[in-house]
Structure formats: C-alpha cells, structure tokens
Amino acid sequence: MKFFFKPQMIYLTMFTTSLFVGCETETFESESSLSQNGNFEIEEAYPDQTGKLHSILLDGEEVMVENFGDNNVSVIGDMLFYTDNSDSTKSVGRTGGRWPNNIVYYEIQSGMPNQARIRNAIGHWEANTALRFVKRTNQSAYVFFQKGGGCSSFVGRTGRKQTINLADGCSTGSTIHEIGHAIGLYHEQSRKDRDRFIKVLFGNIQSGKEHNFQTYVQRGRDGTENTSTLDFGSIMMYSPKSFSNNGQPTITKVDGSSYSTQRNGLSSADITGINKMYPGNTNLAAGKPSFQSSTYNNDTNRFGPSKTVDRNTNNFSHTNKQNNAWWEVDLGFNADIKDVQIWNRADCCQNRLTDFDIKVYDRRGGRQIKSIRINEEARRGKSYDVNARGRVVRIQLRDRNFLHMAEVRVNGTRVR
Template identity: 55%
Template sequence: MLTSCQNEEINQDEDQLIQEEVLDQSEVELAYPDQIGSLHKLYYGLSELTVEKIEDTYVLDGDIVFRLNQLTTTPSNETDRSVGRTGGRWNNNIVYYQINSTLSNQQRVFDAIAHWEANTSVQFVQRTNQSDYVYFTPGSGCSSFVGRIGGRQNITLANGCTTGSTIHEIGHAVGLWHEQSRIDRNNYININFQNIQDNRENNFQTYAQQGQDGDEYTSSLDFNSIMLYSSYAFSKNGQPTIVKNDGTAFNSQRSGLSSGDIQGINIMYPGGETGGRLCDGVSAWSSSQNYQVGAKVTYQGSLYERTNTRWVIIGECN
C-alpha cells in the first residue's frame, strides 16, 4: 500500500478546496479518544510492532486497528499476514461495503464514498454476500484497518467523525498509511519527540520502523494530504510534535483528497479516468528474471506485485 504525496506545488484551486475543513491544531482521528492503553511489542507475521491495547483491540497510530488474532507474541512465517502498503489491495478496484443500520448520520458515509468515486478509480459497491467487505459501524472514535484484511473489517465512526474523517478512514481501508510515516519524511519534517504524550511516541514511527513492507509511489511528502497529522497531534505541552524542516508548524485538512492523494491512489488502483486496464503494459512473470520489490507481473490472469518477502495478488486482469 502507499503513503500518498504529490510531485507538484499546490495550486490555488486546491488551496481554496482544502480551507473548508481544517483540523483543530491538536485534533487527530482516534479509535478510543478518551483512553490510553498499555503498550505491547507483538508480531504481524515477521514484522515487530509496538501497539496499544485498548479493550479488545490493538491500535497503531491512533486510528489503525488490528484484530487480536492478527498479532502474535513470536514471529510467524504465515504468508497471509502481509499488511503493508504493497499488499492487501481490493480486487478489481472494488470495495464492497455495508452500513450498520444504527449508525447515525449515514449521509457522511455516502458523501465520503461519492468523493472517492469522483476522484479515483476505486468503486464502492453495497455488499450482498461477498465475504470481504468494509462495515461502517458506530464506535468510540474514528478507526479502520489498513488495506483488505479478509472477512468483515470495521470502519468505526463516532458521532463526531466528520465526512472528512470518513474519507480519511476509507483511505486506510484501501491501503494508505499516515503521510508522516513515509520513510523519506526526514527530508521534509522533524519529529519533536520531547513534545509527544507519554506512551504515544510509537505513533510517530515510519512504516519501515514499524516493520511493514511498502513503497512510495510519488516523490515527496504532501503537506496537503488528508492522511497527514497536524503539527500538534498528540502534544503533551501545547508545543508542536511535527514541524517542517524550517521549524514552522502547519495545519492538516480534512476537506478531501489532495491532488497528491489522488495521484498516489491512481497508481495503486489504476484504471478509471486514466482509461487503462489493470494489467495494461505489465509483462508476464518469467522464471529466468530477477525481480525487485515493487515489480509487477501478470500470472495466470492476475496482476501480482513483489514485496520484501513474497508476491501479493493485486487483482484479476480486466
């Protein structure tokens, strides 16, 4: 999966778009906004993670959740445990979903879905009997799994989770990490660990530090990304936890996907407005060729991508 970013200056039209919903300086999506759990070092496959256990859920980065049975106390070689930005994609660009009938303000879900469909090649289809699907349901806060994990996966939305926060959580569900977790972030930002709330420091690790596989599909950190923390996220003293390299603070927005978000998603989920098909231009797998991480091949009618440990299926060629 990927961290979204952009390779261009923010134009004036986008500045006008995002000023509609700017996050409160210290606001950030949280699965359990009123609770701080205990920290645990556990394994997701071969990757060691520092996660927060709150109630019956393991939480990473504040709003990314794991099922209890997804994590183990020792490394596991099971190949179906690859949750990284290069795995866990939704086949054929289709995310099946269902909405809990008790969820309040369901219009925010429909509006968020409409925004995704209008700006990317990802499509959302109401579930009938599909086994893998997103389930929008009430919760203590805003949270999501990252990528397709198999079976029902919840996106929780408390009453205070806005349409923008719903767009953000859908971003996780289709495979986006938080923007500040990209591995080249030090070229653009500094993390002030001395200002971070106790036991929240792990929320500011890169995906590589978290042991996750992945790749950046665009070239620079996007300060306009809907997936970016604000400068004051998890601050314990009112001082910024993240600043630009020049020392200045910045706001985050939750109005919609930035041009960089869209650029990255359309690389990850090609098709749609680009007019291309999933496997267009991709060569068939060859046993005589060496492949690097991120390489794509076709094999028996499906598109695969190489991670650090294995090939993962992206979807069927259409």
C-alpha cells in the same frame, strides 16, 4: 478531544439544514457544511484514552501497539490491526492489502447516525479515483461502517469483515481519511522517507503515544511510496500538534517551521498515489471546459458549469428553469467513452434529474454520435454505459425544469 465539532460548526450545520428545507423554492447553499471541518486535527480510535501498551509480532517484527480490551485487535492511533495477523501479506504498507478489481464491498450498520457523511465520503472517493464501492451481498471481505467511540479503521483489505468506526463527531473528511486506511494508506508522516521532510519532536509527545509516530517500516511493514515527496496537504497527514503533551508541536517541517493540514478531501498527490495503487478508468472530464444553457440567477461563482467537473461532489452547477436545459463538457480530444457517472446535488431535488439524455458529439455544436435516454432518477455516483467515440458529452433534460448536478465523471480512454 480533537475530533468533535466546534460550536460554530454546529451552528453552521443547523443553518444550512434550515435552508435546505425550502429546497423546492430554490435556495442557496452558501458553502457545503461538509467542507466546514477545517479545524479537524486528528482521528483517534479511543480519544483521550491510553490502552494497555504492549508489543506484538507483526509480520515477524516487534511492534508497540495499544490494546483496549479486545485482545484480538491492536490499535495504533486510528489504525486497527488484527493481532493474530494471520491473513495479512508481508507487504501491507502501500503495496499490499489491496481490493481486487478496484471494488470495495461495504455495509452500513442499520441505525448508524448521519449516514450522509458515509455516502458523501464514498462519493468523493468514486469521483476522484477508480475505486468503486458496492453494497455487500454475501462477500466475506468487506468494510462495515458502524458507530464507535472515535474514528478508526483497519489498514488495507484484511480478507474478512473489517470495521470503520465513526463517532458522531467524525466528519465527512474524517470518513474519507478512514476509507483511506481501509484501502491501504498509512499516515503520510509514516512514509519511510519522512525524515527528509519532517522532524518528529518526541519530547513533546504524550507518554505512551510515541508509537503513533513510527514509520510503517518501523512497524514491520514494507512498501514503495507512490509519490516522490511527502505531501503536507494529504488527507492522511497528521497536524503539527498531534498527541502533544504540552501544546508544543510534535511534528515540524525539517527546517523547524510549521505547516497546515486539511480534512476537506483527497489532495492531488493523494489522487496520484491512489491511481498508482488502483489504476483504472481515467476521468476525462475533470477540469475540462464546460458549458450550460443558462446559470441560475447568473451566479457563475456558485452555480457555474465548472462546478460539475471540479472533482468535488458537494459543489453543483445550476441552470435556470427552462425547456431542455443542458450542460456539456468538451474533452478537447476524441475519446472512447465507456461510461458517464452523475452525482446529483446532495441535499435535495434529485427528482429534477429523472428524464434526461446523455449525448455524445464529435465537437461542440457538431454531429451527434449517440444519445441515450435515461428515464429514471439519477442517483449519486450512478454509472451509465455509453460506449461511443466522441469529444463532447452533454446531459440534457427532456422537459422543462432546473438542471443541477454536483459532479459528472466521463470514464474512458483518449484516442491517440
């Protein structure tokens, strides 16, 4: 069973948790426990089980699937499909099954264990793409996160309630992966041009699991690729020994060599492709020069200002406790800034970012163009309207405190 935490990972999680208890006295976070899923290999809906194999007609094509009791739902690895298939369009692949207006409605099962992984995965998607995840009210098409026996998701928007099933062992990275399915992504190795990049070694694949290695074209779906090459670093890429029956690789590079995979987050090629599927507000702040009034314990490696524009909602910047502590980013050009999104440090201390200003300047140390007072607790991913033209965005506390933020996204358009 591939998806459970290794024992040392459990230890690490407990260790960091115990550090967080003392948060009020400013403890370190050695490294996010969320990035400790590097050993993750593959998501499956029903780990270590093989369902009843049968073929169904999916958009007029005969496709092998597995069935695990619910005749209405067919399973390919960790991807679920409604067998009646009545609501899907011809071209789900990477071109259909989209969520209109970039909004994914969702609900979380009450009592769902470890909801932080869902919040963090959603935060990761929102910090890196134009997609927004909105709690469902009365929408009939939405994602329902629920406890399951494995990790699995439907592919693309189905037009009705669609589950993302998460066993306790499904990490934040796997949750990011399953959301990838829900917004329309197939596995990276199922690209229609994959044979230019990889070899699939069918002789090493467990009997009955071969259908997991079909391209999505072979599954009766069409679509265009949004990137020009297969990305081994994609969060949607299978590991080399997925579904192996003998410990030997089931996938190699086309030259026969191996490769490594990751479940830390969306790769830059993932983001490129998703931006084509869901174009929208551009995050102007990512990777731009950033500054802050001081750095906690002078530890710029851990708490430097750039942690706030690294597109990782777990790392965070951190000032010392001081009057009117500030952080700012220099976009390097004038922009029409629509809104600013702020992710607080996840594990504690949100209330430290309660009474603050979002300021826009024409340059660093220059003229202030706008200042917006936010007198409420900033929550993770919360968006604040700015609607101003400027080049530098500053977040500044109004009182004496620490300032730490996991991510700031400046959404807008560059002025040409």
